[in-house]
Amino acid sequence: xxxTDQELIERILxxxxxxxxxxxxxxxxxxxSLCFRMLGNGExxxxxxxxxxxxxxxxxxxxxxxxxxxxxxxxxxxxxxxxEHRKRKAKLMPLDEQIHMPYDTASAETMYFHQSNxxxxxxxxxxxxxxxxxxxxxxxxxxxxxxxxxxMLQLPMSKxxxxxxxxxxxxxxxxxxxxxxxxxxTAKELQI
Amino acid sequence: xxxxxxxxxxxxxxxxxxxxxxxxxxxxxxxxxxxxxxxFQWMKEAICSVEEMEELEAPEDFESMVMASIPIDYYRPSTxxxxxxxxxxxxxxxxxxxxxxxxxxxxxxxxxxEIHHLxxxxxxxxxxxxxxxxxxALASKNMVxxxxxxxxxxxxxxxxxxxxxxxxxxxxxGTLCSIFVGIQHWLMRLTYEAGxxxxxxxxx
Numbered sequence: 001x002x003x004t005d006q007e008l009i010e011r012i013l014x015x016x017x018x019x020x021x022x023x024x025x026x027x028x029x030x031x032x033s034l035c036f037r038m039l040g041n042g043e044x045x046x047x048x049x050x051x052x053x054x055x056x057x058x059x060x061x062x063x064x065x066x067x068x069x070x071x072x073x074x075x076x077x078x079x080x081x082x083x084e085h086r087k088r089k090a091k092l093m094p095l096d097e098q099i100h101m102p103y104d105t106a107s108a109e110t111m112y113f114h115q116s117n118x119x120x121x122x123x124x125x126x127x128x129x130x131x132x133x134x135x136x137x138x139x140x141x142x143x144x145x146x147x148x149x150x151x152m153l154q155l156p157m158s159k160x161x162x163x164x165x166x167x168x169x170x171x172x173x174x175x176x177x178x179x180x181x182x183x184x185x186t187a188k189e190l191q192i
Numbered sequence: 193x194x195x196x197x198x199x200x201x202x203x204x205x206x207x208x209x210x211x212x213x214x215x216x217x218x219x220x221x222x223x224x225x226x227x228x229x230x231x232f233q234w235m236k237e238a239i240c241s242v243e244e245m246e247e248l249e250a251p252e253d254f255e256s257m258v259m260a261s262i263p264i265d266y267y268r269p270s271t272x273x274x275x276x277x278x279x280x281x282x283x284x285x286x287x288x289x290x291x292x293x294x295x296x297x298x299x300x301x302x303x304x305x306e307i308h309h310l311x312x313x314x315x316x317x318x319x320x321x322x323x324x325x326x327x328x329a330l331a332s333k334n335m336v337x338x339x340x341x342x343x344x345x346x347x348x349x350x351x352x353x354x355x356x357x358x359x360x361x362x363x364x365x366g367t368l369c370s371i372f373v374g375i376q377h378w379l380m381r382l383t384y385e386a387g388x389x390x391x392x393x394x395x396x
Binding site: 012013014015017018020021024025028029030031032033036037042046049050053054057058060061120121122124125136137140141146165168169171172173175176 | 203234235237241243245250251254258259261263265266267268269
């Protein structure tokens with residue numbers, strides 16, 4: 001029988017620490033994905049996701065059952081990523097440049113298929129600021145409600161709504177720019 | 193409808209909070225306004241792309257590395273942080289109860305009537321003095337083993353008491369006994385030194 005998150009937490013708090021592995025298994029990909037998209041590289045994402053789980057294990061006694069465990073966990077992950085980004089002030093390379101290095105050697109056909117929508121949106125998200133990125137990912141990717149995001153980021157509802165609306169506009173504009181740039185570039189390459 | 197209202201309705205649309213009537217209103221506006229229509233199409237593409245983004249897989253050694261970094265027994269009762277306080281308090285309370293009992297046997301001065309006799313009888317039956325003498329004899333033979341045995345016994349008793357929440361009652365009883373003995377000691381000193389107790393004068 002599969003135990004619910006709450007049951008697992010109860011048992012961990014009673015001393016069955018090894019059950020934390022099961023709880024982690026349920027959310028590790030979600031937390032890792034969020035950290036990856038927030039920080040922009042795999043190594044930092046792995047460190048932050050691990051830090052999230054270690055921190056949550058030690059703070060499990062303080063976890064309030066009025067929230068879903070996932071909300072609480074993603075709150076820790078988001079705050080850690082924002083803090084980390086502030087600390088490092090890293091110059092993040094756009095995501096597609098890290099995964100797919102320049103296409104100089106590729107043919108026009110492969111270029112066309114590789115330049116999929118997926119890469120463009122990852123790039124557009126990567127270029128948003130941390131606060132906007134967090135809102136877009138939490139609302140549209142992870143499916144949290146406005147109220148849950150308010151609890152996570154400790155912001156008033158009006159601020160969350162305004163920022164999310166602004167983030168959507170920024171994402172749309174950036175995606176549009178990237179697509180226009182790429183279509184110009186592809187046309188140029190094809191002419192050559 | 194103006195473009196500002198259309199933009200607000202667009203946001204409601206992406207919040208999944210738009211009514212049927214509002215949606216129709218927005219669609220009607222976009223049919224005649226190419227700027228809003230393009231905005232909507234771009235935004236829809238952006239948001240749909242975010243929603244369809246794949247969930248990335250955490251590295252293979254992810255779980256094992258986390259599990260190696262956390263203390264598995266962090267929440268086990270016997271290894272709880274700051275475990276000295278509950279254990280220490282229980283031990284002190286147990287010692288207080290024992291000392292009070294022995295003192296009471298030795299210096300019982302408060303007249304409890306039949307209860308006093310009953311308590312005295314119980315302690316005599318237990319023959320605490322004999323038990324301690326035997327323990328002392330054992331200790332002289334095998335000090336280390338006895339010490340380990342005593343620590344284990346105290347640990348077990350402490351754990352059982354804490355797990356059954358009896359430690360609280362024991363601490364209360366221990367505290368009351370200590371207060372009682374303190375008062376009694378003060379009365380005895382008053383009696384022997386000043387010859388005064390309970391409104392009557394006694395000879396030293």
